[in-house]
Amino acid sequence: MSVVVGSRNPAKVGAVREVFHALDPALEVRGSGVPSGVPDQPLGVAQTRSGAVNRARGALRDPGATWGVGLEGGVRFSGDHAWLFGIVAVARPGGALHTSRTAELRLPAVVAARVRAGEELGPVMDDLLGTVSIKTGVGTVGAFTRGLVTRPQVWSQALALAMAPLLTPEVYSVR
Numbered sequence: 001m002s003v004v005v006g007s008r009n010p011a012k013v014g015a016v017r018e019v020f021h022a023l024d025p026a027l028e029v030r031g032s033g034v035p036s037g038v039p040d041q042p043l044g045v046a047q048t049r050s051g052a053v054n055r056a057r058g059a060l061r062d063p064g065a066t067w068g069v070g071l072e073g074g075v076r077f078s079g080d081h082a083w084l085f086g087i088v089a090v091a092r093p094g095g096a097l098h099t100s101r102t103a104e105l106r107l108p109a110v111v112a113a114r115v116r117a118g119e120e121l122g123p124v125m126d127d128l129l130g131t132v133s134i135k136t137g138v139g140t141v142g143a144f145t146r147g148l149v150t151r152p153q154v155w156s157q158a159l160a161l162a163m164a165p166l167l168t169p170e171v172y173s174v175r
Helices: 010-023 045-060 109-116 121-129 139-144 151-167
Strands: 002-005 028-031 067-078 081-091 097-101 105-107
Touching (some): 045 097, 067 109, 081 109
Parallel strands (some): 002 028
């Protein structure tokens, strides 16, 4: 059995590997360059969810895939504030699809303004903090919490929550 992640981002693939290997260490987990079908910086829940679902379904089309997982980070605006969050989608052959959201982090005004103006969060963070490709490492969450919460932790938790119906089908009545 093979788990294919609709991304080659090491932070995302690592989080998926952690969860699936906790269930079965023999499972192969690999990344695949699956397009999200949404802008580089998804805005709002619907656009972010669409990106995660597109990645999960695209990953499932990879030869040998028995699980497709999509992880998509997004920003939503509420009044003067911007919130960073992610959505995880898990796809199975036959059409089963389950999703969950990560915890949210309020972004500083300086970051929110630049994202609202059309910039992608990762490069904004790299510019602000002097990092290189923050999104493949600690991520915005890790940077702003000083490592108390890491990007892989946030993704792992949301993935486990999305998988609940698959892990306990006797309660969820999943077919």
